[in-house]
Amino acid sequence: MQHFEFVLQHSSLYVAIIQHFSRKYELALRSYEGDDPLSVWHSYINWTEQNYPSGGKSSQLTQLLKACVMNFKNTDQYNNDDRFVQIWIHFCGKFSEPNEMFQYMKSKSIGVQTTAFYVAWATCVEEQGDTKRADRILLEGISADAQPLNTLKKYRDAFLTRTCRQAIAAVSVADEPEEPVESERHSLAPLALTKRGAVPADRASSSRPGRSVVLQPSTVQQKQQKPIQIYTGENAPPTVANPSNSNRGLPNTKENVKEAGKWTKSTSKSGKPISSTVASTDFEIHEDEGCGGGSPKGQTKTVGTALGLSVRKRDKPVETADNVLKTVFITTTDPGEIIQELPMYRKDLVYAGVTEYSPEELLAIRWKKQQEKLNEQEEMANKVASCKESVTNTHSSK
Amino acid sequence: MGDSSDSSNEYTLKSPPTDCISAVKFQPNSSHLLLVSSWDTGVRLYDVNSNTLRMQYNHPAPVLDCCFHDAVHSYSGGLDNTLKMYDFNAAKEFVVGSHEAGIRCVDYCPEVNVVITGSWDSTVKLWDPRTPCGTGSFSQPDKVYAMAVSGDKLIVGTAKRKVLVWDLRNMGYVQQRRESNLKYQTRCIRAFPNKEAYVLSSIEGRVAVEYLDPSPEVQKKKYAFKCHRLKDDKLEKIYPVNAIAFHQEYNTFATGGSDGYVNIWDPFNKKRLCATLAIASSVVDEDETVGQRNPDQIFIRNLSTAETKPK
Numbered sequence: 122m123q124h125f126e127f128v129l130q131h132s133s134l135y136v137a138i139i140q141h142f143s144r145k146y147e148l149a150l151r152s153y154e155g156d157d158p159l160s161v162w163h164s165y166i167n168w169t170e171q172n173y174p175s176g177g178k179s180s181q182l183t184q185l186l187k188a189c190v191m192n193f194k195n196t197d198q199y200n201n202d203d204r205f206v207q208i209w210i211h212f213c214g215k216f217s218e219p220n221e222m223f224q225y226m227k228s229k230s231i232g233v234q235t236t237a238f239y240v241a242w243a244t245c246v247e248e249q250g251d252t253k254r255a256d257r258i259l260l261e262g263i264s265a266d267a268q269p270l271n272t273l274k275k276y277r278d279a280f281l282t283r284t285c286r287q288a289i290a291a292v293s294v295a296d297e298p299e300e301p302v303e304s305e306r307h308s309l310a311p312l313a314l315t316k317r318g319a320v321p322a323d324r325a326s327s328s329r330p331g332r333s334v335v336l337q338p339s340t341v342q343q344k345q346q347k348p349i350q351i352y353t354g355e356n357a358p359p360t361v362a363n364p365s366n367s368n369r370g371l372p373n374t375k376e377n378v379k380e381a382g383k384w385t386k387s388t389s390k391s392g393k394p395i396s397s398t399v400a401s402t403d404f405e406i407h408e409d410e411g412c413g414g415g416s417p418k419g420q421t422k423t424v425g426t427a428l429g430l431s432v433r434k435r436d437k438p439v440e441t442a443d444n445v446l447k448t449v450f451i452t453t454t455d456p457g458e459i460i461q462e463l464p465m466y467r468k469d470l471v472y473a474g475v476t477e478y479s480p481e482e483l484l485a486i487r488w489k490k491q492q493e494k495l496n497e498q499e500e501m502a503n504k505v506a507s508c509k510e511s512v513t514n515t516h517s518s519k
Numbered sequence: 520m521g522d523s524s525d526s527s528n529e530y531t532l533k534s535p536p537t538d539c540i541s542a543v544k545f546q547p548n549s550s551h552l553l554l555v556s557s558w559d560t561g562v563r564l565y566d567v568n569s570n571t572l573r574m575q576y577n578h579p580a581p582v583l584d585c586c587f588h589d590a591v592h593s594y595s596g597g598l599d600n601t602l603k604m605y606d607f608n609a610a611k612e613f614v615v616g617s618h619e620a621g622i623r624c625v626d627y628c629p630e631v632n633v634v635i636t637g638s639w640d641s642t643v644k645l646w647d648p649r650t651p652c653g654t655g656s657f658s659q660p661d662k663v664y665a666m667a668v669s670g671d672k673l674i675v676g677t678a679k680r681k682v683l684v685w686d687l688r689n690m691g692y693v694q695q696r697r698e699s700n701l702k703y704q705t706r707c708i709r710a711f712p713n714k715e716a717y718v719l720s721s722i723e724g725r726v727a728v729e730y731l732d733p734s735p736e737v738q739k740k741k742y743a744f745k746c747h748r749l750k751d752d753k754l755e756k757i758y759p760v761n762a763i764a765f766h767q768e769y770n771t772f773a774t775g776g777s778d779g780y781v782n783i784w785d786p787f788n789k790k791r792l793c794a795t796l797a798i799a800s801s802v803v804d805e806d807e808t809v810g811q812r813n814p815d816q817i818f819i820r821n822l823s824t825a826e827t828k829p830k
Contacts, residue, residue, distance in 0.1 A: 460750070460753050460754065460755050461753055461754050461755070462754075462755050462757055463754055463755065463756050463757065464722075464723055464757050465756050465757060465758045465759070465777055465778070466722060466723075466758075466759050466777065471704060471722065476678065476679075477678050477679065477704055479623075479662075479664050479678070479704065479706075479722075480722070480759065481541070481583060481621075481623065482621070482639065482662075484539070484558065484581075485581070485598050485621060488558070488580070488581055488598065489598075492580075
């Protein structure tokens with residue numbers, strides 16, 4: 122019992138410490154005045170990585186990565202800054218289809234002069250089985266003179282030997298070279314890039330049988346699956362098999378493609394109506410958010426459901442690359458025909474990090490800074506005065 | 520009395536605060552005295568009828584909100600984390616208590632005879648004005664950004680768009696936990712004088728009318744609308760809606776935005792009755808880049824029935 126209380130006390134202390142630091146970082150984001158604002162974000166993200174290891178889809182870290190990427194999306198200052206590119210790559214890894222995100226990065230010329238970007242993209246493409254495209258990406262990086270170029274070249278060499286071996290293995294059905302190749306891929310693939318849920322599970326299954334003799338059928342299977350992409354392979358079976366899992370899997374895929382959801386609904390299978398209702402409620406909420414709560418339909422919902430569903434809303438935009446790209450990046454950066462909206466407050470400061478500040482709190486930060494400056498000036502003046510006094514005193518004593 | 524403004528029933532108060540105005544409150548049941556708190560650390564009491572500054576006291580830091588307790592007592596709180604009470608007759612101030620972070624909201628509930636403060640330390644505290652001393656601290660899910668009293672109910676708006684309804688007679692539990700229907704940060708909440716609903720405004724040009732009764736029947740009536748936006752050719756500037764004030768009799772309300780406009784709304788016919796006037800609206804200017812600081816003035820306008828009566 123005592124032991125339990127001890128642990129409890131210390132865990133609450135731990136939480137308090139974490140909260141304290143996180144508050145400090147949040148404040149630092151808003152009060153920074155130098156010319157390298159990314160430095161605060163970078164150290165905040167690093168700190169979060171260390172202290173929020175759970176890393177779920179709606180985790181603090183994901184929110185923070187998104188907020189950081191959003192914050193600097195219109196500044197070119199950091200486009201090829203190693204820290205910023207790493208943050209972007211990390212962020213891309215949170216998506217089921219990082220490919221689109223990498224493409225977006227390229228279109229905005231973020232990281233196009235860094236090796237890290239091409240390696241991360243190539244690894245992602247390679248994981249999906251498209252080795253040709255992966256090589257093209259690496260070549261592109263080399264021709265773009267990505268820095269450090271040597272590392273990129275070395276990576277490509279390793280990549281080529283790896284794929285060659287794989288090709289040979291596939292053709293000649295030789296299991297000996299296969300083993301090291303698999304293990305090599307493990308060490309090289311940046312784990313941050315992959316979704317924690319999906320990919321590692323797959324790899325474990327592919328590497329463990331690799332040690333035994335059953336390797337050949339499993340690798341062949343893998344290769345057949347790979348072009349269809351790992352993520353659909355992961356999601357599809359549960360939707361058919363367990364209805365409990367399908368609740369989680371389905372809405373995500375359906376939010377991406379409206380029509381597909383409806384077609385499957387109407388065509389077949391008795392088990393689907395339950396999941397289709399889930400999908401339809403998801404829809405309303407999603408559109409409601411888009412048009413901003415003003416529609417009378419959205420407001421007819423009771424308080425309880427609104428609360429329940431809104432929790433989901435949060436992870437969804439992070440889930441699907443499509444959504445994020447459409448809602449967050451493209452709409453705001455496009456100067457198209459639609460009327461552009463300009464919020465007349467410091468939105469970047471109000472919504473920096475993972476917490477929010479009100480305009481009054483921002484003003485308070487400014488006020489406190491001014492006060493500190495005034496105090497410093499006063500102290501200086503006092504010091505000067507006392508110095509003068511002592512000088513005159515010594516003079517008079519002489 | 521007169522001012523450069525066009526209409527004769529509108530004038531500015533003399534000797535206004537020297538920095539942003541954070542709150543303006545009329546004396547209960549009268550429009551004779553006006554209490555004004557400001558970022559210049561002062562709390563001022565104006566006689567609106569004679570247009571004079573009656574008295575002033577100061578906090579060590581900017582004041583974010585103030586309220587009347589009765590005709591001769593006021594309460595105020597701000598960045599110095601302390602709640603002050605001021606006795607007009609004795610011209611004396613008392614420190615009543617404190618929070619662990621800035622006090623954002625100060626309000627008084629006549630039904631329960633209690634002064635309420637909401638703070639960025641994520642608590643609401645109650646204070647007995649008779650002693651005066653603290654009677655309880657109640658934790659909220661996040662930093663308190665807005666507060667409204669409706670009868671014996673307290674509506675609290677916090678960061679992350681949370682809205683909580685408390686019963687001031689029984690603070691043992693939260694009566695209702697809600698989420699704002701608006702997408703962005705809550706700026707202000709004010710209750711309808713008829714105690715059935717409240718109005719919530721957001722940082723991005725939107726106002727929602729929400730009903731307290733949780734039954735689906737009543738909830739159907741709630742709605743939201745856009746306002747305080749200036750549209751140019753292809754650019755729509757969206758301003759925070761900082762303040763809301765009700766007409767006590769007609770249940771019509773006015774909103775004040777960072778765009779410098781005050782609009783009066785008829786919530787029953789869902790119409791705008793009129794624009795640009797100031798019942799009591801504070802303008803917070805936080806845009807550093809533009810750097811245009813609104814002149815910190817208080818406009819008093821006598822409202823005609825035509826301007827405020829539902830049509």
